Amino acid sequence: MNRLDVFFFLFLVVFFLWFGLSAYVVLNRLLHDFRVRALCKAQTGLGASTALTRLSPERSRALHGILARLPRRVIYRITADVSQPQWVSQALSAQILSRWGLPRVLKEAAGQDGGSDRWRRISALSVLTRIHNPRIHELLRQALAEKDRNIAAAAVVLLGKLQDEKAAEILILALREEWYTPSRIATQLDNFATPVAKLLLPLLVDPQPHMRYWAVALLSRYRGFDYLAALLALLVGDPDASVRKAVAQTLGIIGGREAVSGALKLLDDPVDFVRANAARALGNLAQVKLAGSVTPLLADREWRVRLAAREALVDMGPAVRHDVTAQLTSPDDFARDGAAEVLMAIQSPRVRKQLTGAPQWNYRPLTRTSIGKTRRKVEGEVKDSLPRFGFDLSNSKFS
């Protein structure tokens, strides 16, 4: 063979490789489109998203006839896909169980099928979750404890779908054992439709700080729960700063007398992010009468606390004007700058919106003219008072 022959042979190899790959892409797509059309046809025949269990035997047979033509790999893959409509997942789960049998699916879900395909295991777990198999909780617990993060991630999502107390218990166990990223586990617990507060409350006295933290954070959903604020207020003296921070955040959400007193105590916390969150909590609760307790934080040594104090005062609304104006004479530069920023911000339309959106006020409703007048008055007062306190608007620089 001369050089030309060698290169011609190489050309043929490369060309057929390109052609073969291109043909594969097109054929694969055609096959996919065909399957999608078949599934759409099945859906149309079924009358939208009717559950498989409610199908007439005739329709059910027709659907299974279509699904029976799909290869195992495809069926398993679609079954695990959480974005698929409910009826597709149900139909495919039924298909898997009828074609390959429950014992095999259980083995796959337990990772005892001899193969090492994590995705097949996840599909098997999805099937068993959908049919609420009695062994599913134990299988998901095992999966969650796996070192493979993909299997653990899928187990967290599937436990979230089960929505029962046993699933919540396993998720809490996973939080304790740190089997998976805590925020992802907390996301599932937070989205539980059934209340899990009674599982979380004992964790408030857990010896592990991260468990107390998550208990406090997750309890913020249970606003109407009796004595919750009082219980949380007890944790303002927790030795762990992250727990105290969570307490401040949760108190800011649930509100109430105990919440206010708890947040007030945390304003003096030695840790900066706890003080910042306490200030924000008071801002959330819009406790105007406590503005005087927040304004000293405008001169805090930590920037994040100063920022939080500014935002909290702005959230409290225009009524903080008196307390904030007093800070304009503060010897501290940060306090003066912060006060000026707050005073400018509280004339914002957000405040106007707040005023107009207060239907429970039993005095004469505010009109657009009266709001305008009030705003102009406040604006005039602030603008007048700023230079009097030696504050030059044109050269103002914050922080």
Added chain:
Amino acid sequence: MTMASGWLPIFVEVTFFVCLIYMGLLFAFIVAMLIFSSIESRYRSRQQEVEDYEGLVRSRYMVPVSIIACAYNEEVMVLVSVASLLSQNYPEFELILVDDGSTDATLSLLQREYDLQPGEYFYRDIVPCKPVRAIYRSRKDPRLVVVHKENAGNHADALNCGINFARYPYFCSVDGDTVYLPNALLKAMSLVATDPAAVVGVASFFGVSRAPEFDERGTDGGRTVDRHLLSNFQHLDLMRSFVAYRLAYSRLGCMLCNPGAFAIWRRDVILEVGGFSNGFSSEDIEMTFRIHEKFRREKRPYRILSLPDMVARTEGPDSVSALVRQRTRWQKGMLETVWHYRYMLFRPRYGTVGMIGVPYVVIFEALGPLMLALSFVSLGFAIWAQLYDWPLYLVMMEIVIFAGAIPTTVAISLHDAAYRDYSLRDIIRMLLLGPLDLFLYRPIIIYAELRGTWQFLRGDRAWDKFERNVRLANGKKAALAP
């Protein structure tokens, strides 16, 4: 007339074999990368299928993100871009738009559309940047803050300014000329949320269009590609880069460019390395190199990931001259960075970055244009001296054409297998464009790369931004027909 005597035949023969070995090495490397990319693409798409995105959108525990959009004279695109960013399907984020001293209507358009209120807002001068002239917050959407600053002539300065205003632990650097898909942030941040301690950066694929503000959907609801040939080639180029190569680098832990059009970074890491440097033409490549260098040297765990998802459509130049300017800058930026970090080359202490990533960039991207120039010179000599074996040359040319089209085909295959979003007609169009790349697109890129190399050697540091594509006043896309 035969000149086949003396040094010329030897030169031609040696050059021929050098180029052959070079091409062989390149194709071997590409094949290896395609295998890794296929594994990674399959892995990521399976991972996404079992991800509970609905739950994440409602979650109170997702990491909040500061989106930093830099805009300089972006009056054509800025409103569409901002609207797409504010429509992100993500629980908590803020959008900091840094107007880098625009001289057109960028700022006034934003003021009008978003009812911007000027004011003094708290920020910290942590990383250096040009002075801020004014700060605005939107009355319509309080998540939007517009910072108007003095122009510094580079993207890094605007990014640094945005970082000073950013309040959240992660930020996403985006461009003011790009339209983002609603789940862009969610898809990228879901990876961060899984392992926030290790993931310091995330990139994702973005497509190219002449007018990204138009949603390109066909009658069947599938995504369509731009009908403009140059845009098609650019789109395929990016698809190849992100889907066929960067996924492999991501898997191997040596992804060397987290591109500015969509790059998620952990804020504390960027502050730790001192913010973006304005001493380079491409600050995004340099930052990625810098983080690799630091973390590898200090033996700290970290990951910079690339995702196969298409998260955005950016405006690509629709004229050859504009494309040349853009690619010249990219090449120059890459060379500046590689030269600066040349000590990482083949150094085992830098792991896969030093042993795979940097060598690839140096051998095949930095030296690629020079090898091509050498082959053209050799070809010229060979033709002039009648040394060339034309049948052999044509066969080799065919090999290069189809071998060069294989990465494109693999990229299309991986994208389609994962997302099935393009119509079959567009897939066929893209597949057929693959072999034409060498004739219709590659010469432009080679010219731009040679120009970029020349500018780098001359020490030219100018930041050359391409002019926006022309639109009619009524905004009709038809106006863009070639």
